[in-house]
Amino acid sequence: MKTHKTKSSNSNNAAPNTHTVRAYESVVAKIRLLIEEEKLGPGDLLPPERQLADRFKVSRHSLREAIRVLQEQGVLSAKQGSGNYIQAASQADLIRALGFTSKGSTRRLFDLFQLREMLEPQICALAAEMATTEQLNTIRDFAEKVETTEDFQEGQKLDQSFHEAIAAATGNELLYNVLREINKSMLPTASTPTERQRRDRVSNEGHRRIIAALEAQDSEAAREAMRLHISEIRSEVI
Amino acid sequence: MKTHKTKSSNSNNAAPNTHTVRAYESVVAKIRLLIEEEKLGPGDLLPPERQLADRFKVSRHSLREAIRVLQEQGVLSAKQGSGNYIQAASQADLIRALGFTSKGSTRRLFDLFQLREMLEPQICALAAEMATTEQLNTIRDFAEKVETTEDFQEGQKLDQSFHEAIAAATGNELLYNVLREINKSMLPTASTPTERQRRDRVSNEGHRRIIAALEAQDSEAAREAMRLHISEIRSEVI
DNA sequence: GACAAGAAATGGTTGTACCAATTCCACATT
């Protein structure tokens, strides 16, 4: 056996099944809790690793795995000889804010579209100025796939990727992440086949206008095309 | 010694300076390289940890830190007793791969301001149409307090409250939450007293223009006033 | 050939020791 490159042939569970909780995972949660409870803000420093390991009843190794993860998530930053510092509110928190919302379903959807109508036209305008040819190709690819895909769910995912790719083309990672979260919040809206057909047609026309504007590097046209697109979709959905 | 909650008072380098390369970081890079070179795809499995640690000449601990990070990034998934498997790349990764560079502290701030410049003028325009007299009073209150407050930190908080109150006046809870998170992400920017004075003056003039537009229920004027305000602040800060 | 028991492999966890950078503090110098 060559050790690696082994296709796990049969009943491979791609989805992490029941998933035993690792030590470091609970520690990550505990540290997050600690930060919140102690109201630790940017610049404050965490108790020493040895002390935390003792407090949480885990080895320093496990604790450090948690630190690494939090560091990778941008929550902490380590400084040898000094300590582990709290970083500025992570982008993750901003993103999380989009996840919540308790309100009624239509209210929630309305709010979301309002946000999209504020944000996406501007993103599109910026993308018109910033996009590389490679990024433009990616955007075009997604738009094409949307048109040729039969499966409705798959089509919705591709449509989201289209919008995300435009956000990515701005070169602003924050905008990309925010848009991704917005898309996650957009629940798959069930509808009748005829409604879908109509929506798809309207949507595809919108995509073409947007791509044309992006190709022309015409930021004003791009802004307007996206504004119209979102507005049309909203009318269809709500 | 209170162990934590210690503001690193003076020469705090918020920007991770030269940054000595940790062992695990280079290992992360090496594993990524390994995956590419060996053309490992989703479902394939990595060589055992002990073997990799030996190959890369690092302790198993350091190697495992790298594994954790890659796991957190969604590149790997570990299965006890079996091995570390390569995860399927999501199309999000594809899009992401097309851009995004540094991550430097200034870049982050720039991204944030870009988002604010996209969002807040529109929020302000909407608020001009939607705000009740009571909400207007709240907004005015915060603006006044900003002008009369001596303490710098307190002033910054009040300024944030001013912006949040405007978002609240839109009646869109989502917008309010997003703006709150954006504000949390804005680092307290240290600066000299003269800089502060100048910034405060510019800021207060902006607030007055914004309030005037809101009172007049002139959404276009409100949009423009906020656009100018954010733009001015950005120039001062960056 | 099927199946069960045990051996081997592999990730998960712990403990200890030491290195490297930083911070702290007592003491000497001025």
Place this chain on the structure above:
DNA sequence: AATGTGGAATTGGTACAACCATTTCTTGTC
């Protein structure tokens, strides 16, 4: 009294070794 200054203490970084828990492979039995 203010200021260096050098060493001790603190704290994160790395390493080695051992053992546990789960999975996988091997072997022997029927």
